[in-house]
Amino acid sequence: MNETREAPNAGSQLKLVLVLGVLVALGPLSIDMYLPALPDITRELSTTESTIQLTLTGTVLGLGLGQLIAGPLSDAMGRRIPLVAGSAIHVLASLLCLVAPSVELLSAARVLQGLGASAGAVLALAVVRDLYTDRGAAKLLSKLILVMGVSPVLAPTLGSALLAWTHWRGVFVALAVIGLASGVAAALALPETLPPARRQPFRFRATMRSYRSLFTDRSFVGLVLVAGFAMAGLFAFVSGGSFVFQQQYGLDQQQFGLMFGASAVWLIAATQVNARLMNRFEPHQVLMVASVAAAVSAAVLLVTALTGFGGMFGVAVPVWVVLFFAGLILPNAPAVALDAHGDNAGTAASLLGAVQFGVGAAVSPVVGLLGNNAVAMATVMFGGLVASGLVLWLIARPWRGRVAEPVELADARVPVAVD
Template sequence: MTNRQRAQLVLVLGALIAIGPLTIDMYLPALPAITSGLETTETAVQLTLTGTLVGLALGQLLIGPLSDVVGRRKPLLAGLAVHIVASVLCVFAPDIAVLGVLRVLQGLGVAAATVVATAVVRDLFSGSAFARIFSRLMLVMGLAPILAPTLGSALLAWTDWRGVFAALAVLGGLLIIVAALKLPETLPVARRRRGGVRATLRDYRGLLNDRAFVGLVLVAGLAMAALFAYVSGSSFVLQQQYGLDEQEFGLAFGAGAVGLIAATQFNVRLLRRFTPQQILISALIAGTVFGVLLIVIAATGFGGLGALLAMLWLVLAATGLAMPNAPALAMTRHSEAAGTAAALLGAVQFGIGAFSAPLAGLFGTGSVPMAVVIAGGMAAALAVMLLVVPRAALRDTVDPELAIGLH
């Protein structure tokens, strides 16, 4: 694969992965407006975020195995079409219940983009090469969390929250055109899975019997829980507790995403000197320590908003180091069923994220509940990494760099 082909692939796959964060994050500045506009509660509005994450989790469990059977392109294009339709219907949602259901459908649609993009990377790369490409993808994907709240805030300056969903429909339409024209099929017929539902269940059973794989998937999911606790709680904390307006919130949220992106790109340099598991363990230790300090700052008010944002930045940076390496270690173990493995990985990540998103809201929308969930996610991920994932299995996981190339 030439450098130009690799760059184009990273851009296309990055755009596919980005539609998920855009769908999740773009309406965040509008959460208080949706609460008042639909005459509902803050917890109910946070559950619309949970609905998207549930759709992402369930959709990946279905689409991942399907992509191993019929190839990557067909499920991808069908999923993007579902996302477009659901986004259009969100514009006309009459109440919070309908909006919640449509957000689940949005999640089901973007699940195709998430799982297919990950499977395509595993079709073409392995081991440290996978981690490097995934880090590059997170650079492209990382623009989404930065731009999404800012774009949402800009839209809210001249339209209401329904206009955000109209914009998501337009973005989905552009992406389905790009995917149809620029993404080749990376799974040839000879490598596709056969055997129907029974074979799919056998694949899932094989994955679940691999203790190292399950442990690494849980680590990735718990790190994602910390991230989504920030995503779901920051809008209320920064706007209601600290008095930021919608535009200021977009800038503050983007600053956190900068930390996440910077860490994922620094990970590429670290991989030249350290193994993925060394980086992962170090990142989880750092994230746990920073998470505890975040609780202290939130509880005491020490340093005010500046200290809170700085500690959030450090926690997100630690998460940015963990997020490429846990999936790389997990996915390298099962190249024979990359779609199914990516589906289980994504389902656990977004499933745990769906649980963590409203968890802080159940105990209030202040900074302390958000900080506790963030720190708890990082601490639990570290515990799983140290207690569940066998060290010997990790030594066998890191393959030499492999670039299979486009088929």
């Protein structure tokens, strides 16, 4: 029989959001903190822009693949042990990046770094699903993404500050320290949210059956793709932004850090608007409107990039609008997708995260192959967000077959293991 207790009070929920935020932020920090140094790394390691972007692809690929492992493991052994182990792997990988003598070894270490960070990326979602459903989950995810959103705001700026007085390899020392901090937070401050009675022994065949059952859920698969294509639009900006704004528009490393931070503010703002929208609307309703608005905004971005209208701000302003609506898509698609899969939330969240970051890994080098300019970045962002909207409206169709449930029940059902 599952033990339950009342929903966490405001203070406990804030602590939970902060701890999960540190764990989730590890991935974005690993991706973004070294972005201002990409041109310098390209020159020092005597490689090409598209090749150096593979170091970004490696991290995103590791984040995706690692989640396929971390999710089922957490369903079997609880959430905390995989989180601590993942942080330890991240620290080791960061130290390997520090001493990597070539782009090939740096790329391999970045894959390992992504594998380590993947535990926090997926298990934060599983913890939220352990505690909440539907609107309650969407609200907490919005708060969590606020904390997570601070990381892309601070990451390039922090990276730029580090580069002002140290070599680009010093960025990986900072990432090792952050990874260590996340492991300590998971070990000491995060309660175990999956009671032993709800755990499922890890067996390969059983895990494959779980994945197979998820793939038979048309709405779930559609929502996973919605989140994945939306993430593709976001990663097109992440992978191409440093080259677009530094090389095409002439910003230095510090100015780019500020520009990237200004862009991420809109993503954060959207998550806070979303938390308020959950008081009046269902997550799938917000998702439907945001998908259309994001595609339209991306179309405007593509037009301004092709015509050169407005110069740098003709690109930057539509990017900010796109990021705002992406900030409405990213918390609601997982909340709706996971709502019907509470019994295997870790496995479901791992598939969701793997597709998100897998698509991101595939997209990262595409911007470079298309030329690392504003048109290339806008083209990939437009393609990703249009695909996201089409999948939502034609395949996922989350408004069908949903039974409304009282908000009080969704917010109050909080099964938590007693330590």
